[in-house]
Amino acid sequence: MQALSKELKDKIIKALEARQAKLPCPRCGHQSFIILDGFFNPTLQTEGEVQVRAGPSVPTVVVICKQCGFISQHALGVLGLLGQEEIPSPGQKIPS
Numbered sequence: 001m002q003a004l005s006k007e008l009k010d011k012i013i014k015a016l017e018a019r020q021a022k023l024p025c026p027r028c029g030h031q032s033f034i035i036l037d038g039f040f041n042p043t044l045q046t047e048g049e050v051q052v053r054a055g056p057s058v059p060t061v062v063v064i065c066k067q068c069g070f071i072s073q074h075a076l077g078v079l080g081l082l083g084q085e086e087i088p089s090p091g092q093k094i095p096s
Contacts, residue, residue, distance in 0.1 A: 003037040012061050015079040030067035038062075040073060 004012075012035055016022075024031045044056045059082065060073040076082045 004035065009035050011081065012079070015081055016063075016074060019079070021074065025065040025068060025070050027070040028065065028068040030065050032066040033063050034066055036062035036064060039076070 025033070040060045040062050041057045042060070043052055043054065044058065045052055059076045061076060061079070061081075063072045063074065064070070
């Protein structure tokens, strides 16, 4: 898997900052985070007993606290980042 470019990470950071997502870690209060070098694309489930492997999903960027490892996910669509050439749309695989 190819790492996210610096330009794309800068776009993600600007989108988060524009939405006031600048608070410290909710678990330990640390102020330093990293952005995971890829996206998470969880599939939406409508039933608990049956696992769905394909269908609607929510592409997210993953932010990790450098001190305690707390993980937060931010929906790319809400950040206005879906549809850009480097970011996969729902169901699209990340190029390797």
